[in-house]
Amino acid sequence: MGQSGEREPESPTGQSVRPDLLRGLTQPRFSRRRFVRGAAGLLAAGSLGGAISACGIAGTRDTGWKDGFDWDAWWSEQSKQGTFDFANWPLYIDRTKDGSPTINAFSEKYGITVNYRPVIQDNATFFAQISPVLQAGQSTGYDMVVISNGWQLTQMIKNHWLIPLDHSRMPNFKRYAATSVRDPNYDPGNTYTVAWQSGITGIAYDTNNIDREINSVKDLWDPAFAGKVGMMADDTELGSVGMLALGIDPKTSTPADWERAADLLRKQRDAGIVRQYYDQSYIKALQQGDTWISMAWSGDVFLSQQSGNKNLKFVVPDEGVMFWQDNCMIPLHAAHPVDAMMWIDYFYRPEVQAPIADWVWYISPVPDAKPIIAGKLDDPTVADSPYVFPTPEIQRKFVAYYDPKGVEDQLKWTSIFDPIIQS
Amino acid sequence: MSGATAASGRRPRSLAGPLWKRAVLPTYVLIVLAITLVPIIVMIVYSLNEAPNGRLSFSWQGFTTEWYRHLFEIPDLTDALVTSLEIAALSTVIAVAIGTPAALALARYRFRGRATGDLVILADIAAPSVVVGASLLGLFVYLGVSRGFGTILIAHVAFNVAFVVIVLQARLRDIDPSLSEAARDLGSSPIQAFWLITIPVIYPAILSAALLAAALSIDDFIITSFVAGQTLTFPLWVYGSVKVGIPPQVFAMGTLIFAAGALIAVAGLFSARRSARQTA
Amino acid sequence: MSTKLRTALVPYLLSLPAALWLGIFFVLPILTILGVSLMTGNSIDGWTLTWNFSIFGDAISTYATQFGRSFLYGGISTAVALLTMYPVAYWIAFHGGRFKSVLLFLLLLPFFVSFVIRILAWQFILADDGIILGALKDVGLIPEDTHVLSTPFAVVAGLTYDALPFMLLPLYVALQRIDRTQVEGAADLYASASARFRTIILPLSAPGVYAGIVLVAITNIGDYLSASILGGPSTTMIGNIIQTQYVNNADYPIASALALILMVALMAAMAVYARIFGTRTLQEHVT
Numbered sequence: 001m002g003q004s005g006e007r008e009p010e011s012p013t014g015q016s017v018r019p020d021l022l023r024g025l026t027q028p029r030f031s032r033r034r035f036v037r038g039a040a041g042l043l044a045a046g047s048l049g050g051a052i053s054a055c056g057i058a059g060t061r062d063t064g065w066k067d068g069f070d071w072d073a074w075w076s077e078q079s080k081q082g083t084f085d086f087a088n089w090p091l092y093i094d095r096t097k098d099g100s101p102t103i104n105a106f107s108e109k110y111g112i113t114v115n116y117r118p119v120i121q122d123n124a125t126f127f128a129q130i131s132p133v134l135q136a137g138q139s140t141g142y143d144m145v146v147i148s149n150g151w152q153l154t155q156m157i158k159n160h161w162l163i164p165l166d167h168s169r170m171p172n173f174k175r176y177a178a179t180s181v182r183d184p185n186y187d188p189g190n191t192y193t194v195a196w197q198s199g200i201t202g203i204a205y206d207t208n209n210i211d212r213e214i215n216s217v218k219d220l221w222d223p224a225f226a227g228k229v230g231m232m233a234d235d236t237e238l239g240s241v242g243m244l245a246l247g248i249d250p251k252t253s254t255p256a257d258w259e260r261a262a263d264l265l266r267k268q269r270d271a272g273i274v275r276q277y278y279d280q281s282y283i284k285a286l287q288q289g290d291t292w293i294s295m296a297w298s299g300d301v302f303l304s305q306q307s308g309n310k311n312l313k314f315v316v317p318d319e320g321v322m323f324w325q326d327n328c329m330i331p332l333h334a335a336h337p338v339d340a341m342m343w344i345d346y347f348y349r350p351e352v353q354a355p356i357a358d359w360v361w362y363i364s365p366v367p368d369a370k371p372i373i374a375g376k377l378d379d380p381t382v383a384d385s386p387y388v389f390p391t392p393e394i395q396r397k398f399v400a401y402y403d404p405k406g407v408e409d410q411l412k413w414t415s416i417f418d419p420i421i422q423s
Numbered sequence: 424m425s426g427a428t429a430a431s432g433r434r435p436r437s438l439a440g441p442l443w444k445r446a447v448l449p450t451y452v453l454i455v456l457a458i459t460l461v462p463i464i465v466m467i468v469y470s471l472n473e474a475p476n477g478r479l480s481f482s483w484q485g486f487t488t489e490w491y492r493h494l495f496e497i498p499d500l501t502d503a504l505v506t507s508l509e510i511a512a513l514s515t516v517i518a519v520a521i522g523t524p525a526a527l528a529l530a531r532y533r534f535r536g537r538a539t540g541d542l543v544i545l546a547d548i549a550a551p552s553v554v555v556g557a558s559l560l561g562l563f564v565y566l567g568v569s570r571g572f573g574t575i576l577i578a579h580v581a582f583n584v585a586f587v588v589i590v591l592q593a594r595l596r597d598i599d600p601s602l603s604e605a606a607r608d609l610g611s612s613p614i615q616a617f618w619l620i621t622i623p624v625i626y627p628a629i630l631s632a633a634l635l636a637a638a639l640s641i642d643d644f645i646i647t648s649f650v651a652g653q654t655l656t657f658p659l660w661v662y663g664s665v666k667v668g669i670p671p672q673v674f675a676m677g678t679l680i681f682a683a684g685a686l687i688a689v690a691g692l693f694s695a696r697r698s699a700r701q702t703a
Numbered sequence: 704m705s706t707k708l709r710t711a712l713v714p715y716l717l718s719l720p721a722a723l724w725l726g727i728f729f730v731l732p733i734l735t736i737l738g739v740s741l742m743t744g745n746s747i748d749g750w751t752l753t754w755n756f757s758i759f760g761d762a763i764s765t766y767a768t769q770f771g772r773s774f775l776y777g778g779i780s781t782a783v784a785l786l787t788m789y790p791v792a793y794w795i796a797f798h799g800g801r802f803k804s805v806l807l808f809l810l811l812l813p814f815f816v817s818f819v820i821r822i823l824a825w826q827f828i829l830a831d832d833g834i835i836l837g838a839l840k841d842v843g844l845i846p847e848d849t850h851v852l853s854t855p856f857a858v859v860a861g862l863t864y865d866a867l868p869f870m871l872l873p874l875y876v877a878l879q880r881i882d883r884t885q886v887e888g889a890a891d892l893y894a895s896a897s898a899r900f901r902t903i904i905l906p907l908s909a910p911g912v913y914a915g916i917v918l919v920a921i922t923n924i925g926d927y928l929s930a931s932i933l934g935g936p937s938t939t940m941i942g943n944i945i946q947t948q949y950v951n952n953a954d955y956p957i958a959s960a961l962a963l964i965l966m967v968a969l970m971a972a973m974a975v976y977a978r979i980f981g982t983r984t985l986q987e988h989v990t
């Protein structure tokens with residue numbers, strides 16, 4: 001539009017659309033009065049904002065139950081109510097067109113109405129939704145929620161936002177739970193949580209595109225696969241695999257270890273080896289051929305294989321495989337705690353566990369469900385799968401995640417690993 | 424929106440040209456239209472795809488209309504869709520109800536605070552969704568307001584109002600105010616003049632503003648994701664289910680929404696031709 | 704009450720409901736995040752107002768890359784959207800005839816379908832061995848290891864695609880308001896088609912161009928979905944950062960600071976653009 005000197009005609013509607021640029025640049029735009037009023041307005045606005053926030057935002061400290069609370073006495077006063085509000089992840093329980101057979105059976109057997117809400121899509125998002133409620137001392141509306149081990153669960157425990165489980169009401173857990181889900185490092189003695197299902201984070205690769213054997217975490221760094229490697233966008237998973245590649249045990253790692261792992265991961269990214277940091281959609285990338293090798297969860301790969309992707313193979317690396325659990329817990333102020341406990345006890349029966357494990361295809365916490373799946377349900381694919389019922393060799397390779405000691409610890413972790421994902 | 428000054432149909436020689444030149448633009452428009460339709464076609468095709476495990480598959484498994492027959496099989500998805508529709512309807516109505524008078528005030532009257540009002544409206548449209556969503560969440564958290572249907576509605580009205588005001592202001596400015604002035608001179612009260620003269624004239628603009636508001640509300644993701652709490656709207660539900668695999672019903676619903684819109688377009692075409700013929 | 708007072712009060716009363724709603728649910732939150740950004744703390748201990756102005760400096764220096772990238776992707780997608788849709792808007796406005804509204808509606812119709820669905824469809828279409836790339840690779844037109852997904856190209860393409868209706872509408876409105884008699888008059892005076900376009904149509908459509916650019920640029924620069932679904936390792940935009948900091952890390956001060964910086968930068972850019980192109984008030988030219 002550099003037609004200097006020409007005067008454009010004004011349009012009939014009176015809009016002046018062609019400025020004399022020089023005049024425009026030198027003409028006073030603001031009279032002093034307007035400026036002062038504008039500045040005063042801004043100052044007022046800022047002060048208002050400041051005044052509003054002067055009270056600050058409250059933290060979560062001391063918003064849970066107080067130390068020394070007598071939970072035994074409390075539990076002895078509770079009784080079954082006949083309702084059970086259960087929040088879970090989607091596709092995490094057996095399902096037919098008439099709902100979940102397991103839930104229906106439980107409902108009928110105990111006369112409890114179950115409100116099953118598969119609303120949990122993501123630990124952080126779900127936690128962000130319930131924590132303000134819990135902070136205000138109110139009920140989340142759920143008697144049971146399922147959260148993966150990680151910072152959110154650790155916060156629930158540390159904030160005293162969970163009701164300690166009444167072990168006397170869940171004898172089936174003691175009787176049937178697998179060793180690997182007992183006494184996790186983030187919840188010693190299963191004080192607050194029991195596993196719903198577990199899983200392992202290993203490596204999946206496409207045998208169509210990769211000829212050789214994959215058996216090490218370091219294969220994710222192989223330049224031969226440059227641009228075809230999928231890593232997870234979850235900073236906990238990413239940091240853990242970085243440490244595994246260096247032979248560090250995440251459970252006992254220190255910030256210095258984290259820095260070393262971060263360096264290794266940064267090298268991987270800068271060398272163009274990583275195609276993308278994926279959330280759960282890594283499996284689609286593998287299926288579509290966007291990636292040839294990827295960090296992966298056992299259940300996803302198993303499901304993929306059964307859905308026609310026979311070329312995908314899951315590997316438990318030599319260095320170890322991260323073992324995670326999605327845990328059931330009873331949030332504070334739950335209205336029907338006994339009903340929740342009854343569900344836990346029911347759920348740990350092998351014959352109840354069997355159809356769930358047969359549907360979900362992640363690691364079942366009840367090994368005794370295996371013969372039932374093989375026999376009564378006649379599904380050897382699932383029964384014999386080492387990814388639903390891991391063999392002792394695989395169990396030996398289970399590695400636990402690092403459990404943050406507090407908020408500074410967690411912030412240190414995310415400040416080290418987040419920039420790699422969000423560069 | 425169709426201009427009153429368009430001299431359509433009559434084209435002087437100098438604006439025409441050889442056939443191939445005249446065909447360039449229309450062809451281009453068709454190409455653009457086709458490109459915008461490509462993902463829709465994908466959606467339609469794969470809504471008719473068989474899906475083992477109830478999760479949408481992008482590899483062709485076989486033809487089926489199952490997902491249309493069992494459209495409401497997933498209660499949470501249906502709930503989310505219903506919630507989206509309810510919020511769209513409510514927020515549109517509220518936005519039009521409070522936006523129309525505001526547009527009138529800003530377009531017709533000079534008053535203190537008009538410039539500020541214009542600026543706020545502009546800022547509302549201009550503010551990035553992330554900022555609006557995050558700040559609203561901050562306010563709700565700070566005030567201890569629990570997030571859910573109500574907060575989503577509040578947020579949607581907040582951004583819809585700005586669009587309604589902008590569209591109506593534009594239209595009001597285009598209208599000759601002497602019409603209402605004449606009515607007032609002839610004795611009608613301002614309210615009568617408004618209802619009997621102004622409203623019928625701006626009615627199409629109100630409709631298009633309402634349509635825009637409804638579309639923005641149904642499809643809103645970022646702002647809603649911040650303030651929804653545990654309530655799910657259709658886009659939120661779909662986005663969440665992407666991780667585990669979306670059910671094919673989602674594509675079926677999308678196809679139906681698209682088909683409904685296409686039908687409205689065809690109906691509009693026919694009614695436009697009819698009214699053109701009638702006024703001819 | 705005197706008529707004069709009543710008349711004076713009318714505009715205030717008319718705009719009161721909207722003013723209240725926007726005042727409480729738009730202006731107030733924005734002001735609040737100004738306060739929050741100046742706080743220090745964490746989720747356990749809470750946050751207190753410490754007038755921590757240094758956070759703005761920290762935010763900019765830590766995330767300068769993402770800011771720059773957001774403006775880059777947003778700018779490119781806006782420019783492409785403008786160049787793509789201007790001819791379309793022009794054709795519909797000037798040569799659409801009876802079918803104007805229908806054509807407009809048809810072009811906007813795909814955007815009634817939830818954009819999550821649209822992005823998923825694009826993910827499928829742009830897959831490495833999918834419909835487009837697979838076919839091109841089979842024919843040998845592009846090398847085997849070409850991929851579109853997880854690249855900046857895919858992110859910008861996604862942003863552009865979603866921007867098309869927001870660009871089309873203001874352009875169309877401005878173009879169809881142009882008085883045809885002016886154009887015809889120029890034709891009568893022997894102006895060529897391109898001269899007519901350059902000197903009359905293009906300048907008169909400037910308000911629409913401005914409105915379209917503003918709408919699209921603002922939406923795109925602050926977007927995070929396109930980057931998260933279609934992007935790769937180094938395509939993170941500032942919207943992603945804000946979202947992560949807010950939801951995953953609950954680091955409200957930095958998230959608020961980033962949001963504020965983004966908004967101020969955008970409004971400043973708009974103001975500069977408006978000044979350069981000589982608009983009298985920003986408002987007039989958005990409509």
